[in-house]
Amino acid sequence: MTADVVPLPRKGPEPSIEPMLALTASGMNQVNQVILDRMQSEVPLIPALAGHLISGGGKRLRPMLTLAGAELVGYSGTRHYKLAAAVEFIHTATLLHDDVVDGSDLRRGKAAANIIFGNPATVLVGDFLFSRSFELMTEDGSLKVLRILSGASAIIAEGEVDQLTAQRKIDTSEERYLHIIRAKTAALFAAASRIAAVVAECNEEEERALDEYGRNLGVAFQLVDDALDYDADAAQMGKDRGDDFREGKMTLPVILAYARGNEEERTFWKAAIGGFRTSDADLEEAIRLIDSHNAVADTKARARHFAQRAIDALSIFPDGKARQAMTQAALFAVSRGY
């Protein structure tokens, strides 16, 4: 009883993020400049705290989507730099608040901002960056972009609250889980991609296609991220392996292992997700059970399904450097995770 595996293309080179990085390199310099300029404040704690996270080796994947999308549709202006920075500010604000919400110790392999600067400052600097992102959008002046990004922001917050509600609830279904990650992660991927079509004044079909690319990529990305929490080396990933487990987050590896488990295993999961079995030995047992049901591998297979949908959404665009880079990026996301 395992899920269908969507195979990776059998031929061709290993999927790589390099074409995406090359495609967006010069634009990302512009975006990074906007980010550095606009995280400044006369209150020194703000750039200190924001800079800790912003200069902390993030991949800036979301603004990269805006830039790649702009390349794809042949946009030759400069409006997307500011908007891509706005997208990254929304993401950074979300990360800061997440760290407070989850009580995280590590983020990207470094001490999380809340550990160094405390919860109060972390919450407030998140608010500052969030406000700044709306200032940037307002400066751009497109009400359509504002609608897309303010809508995405509300959906992200809804998704995060929904996730909180599902925490420690063993009966969370795969459907509910997908609904949550579409909101908390995929909505911003979708918006980041879509606004490229808006600034380029593309037609509705192209806008929708870029939205779908981002949305499916976001789901794939989160699935792989959730799989890695029961799989990868913590030091390498810059994330404490087992964080999701200890917090009782219902992610797909756990949902699958629970669904496929026998009575005894389900008893273990109820206790573990309920917060009564969270030791290192319990985590090892969880990983063993997940592995025995192929749940990490199948979570990654689900991710490949969404990555493939992201790739297919691009089919209305002419083949070329941008589309190939975005295709490679989607394959790369599910081959090893960023």
Add this chain to the structure above:
Amino acid sequence: MTADVVPLPRKGPEPSIEPMLALTASGMNQVNQVILDRMQSEVPLIPALAGHLISGGGKRLRPMLTLAGAELVGYSGTRHYKLAAAVEFIHTATLLHDDVVDGSDLRRGKAAANIIFGNPATVLVGDFLFSRSFELMTEDGSLKVLRILSGASAIIAEGEVDQLTAQRKIDTSEERYLHIIRAKTAALFAAASRIAAVVAECNEEEERALDEYGRNLGVAFQLVDDALDYDADAAQMGKDRGDDFREGKMTLPVILAYARGNEEERTFWKAAIGGFRTSDADLEEAIRLIDSHNAVADTKARARHFAQRAIDALSIFPDGKARQAMTQAALFAVSRGY
């Protein structure tokens, strides 16, 4: 060595908030409808948590300023209802985050949201309301309003971080304190008033006058609020008397008492604001010292100065019901606090 006292007008009726309430009553019904509609979500925890605060007896003073300003300039449209709701959402989001930042137990005499729902949900529902406020503004479609309110939001967050930085710092000056409250409180009062002139397409002078009314009223309001923490009955105010003291917040009563105190008193204040003397007996001692230097009374006198400036800012508008109600509201704010 006490500050000049700005006298209240010697004649005329006791200042009252009633004319303001009457002026805005029917409009506030519209605003409240928007607030109730737009705090809804498919995630039940969101309206539950938001409703706890929103239905918790808030005065909705900020949206009232938008409505009163609209009356003052003779605006006859309906755009201001949505925008006033957006202002209240920004304020509510700020309160929710403040409660987490301060670790508050009480808000408006009831258990604070973070006590009932926990910090994580409180942070995230704040984010949701904040996003919703930008959705409302975007629906209205005025980039000028968006610029004013996104700018105010960034300044509020800066002010809050600045306040955090000044916490437990006995050498905080009155100047610095005023700078902080202008940002954390007065910026939203100013924006709430100003946008009334924007929707009514007033000239720049009228816009600026409404901005100044709100800004000075906001400073006055915060001064009185800070005075009451060393003065009023906690049960009556719905605020734990002594919260500011225990958190080591540098508000004007403390700044004045410290400046006017002798060596021994200053030693006490250093220990108290430093967090080493926070018992009930220490609070009583603090109140005694503040009283002996007339620091609550003089803080209220400072508030009257700003209330008078707010009132004078209205002088460019014709006399009438709206201007009288706004004048009364400013006098009321500093005669007893809301």
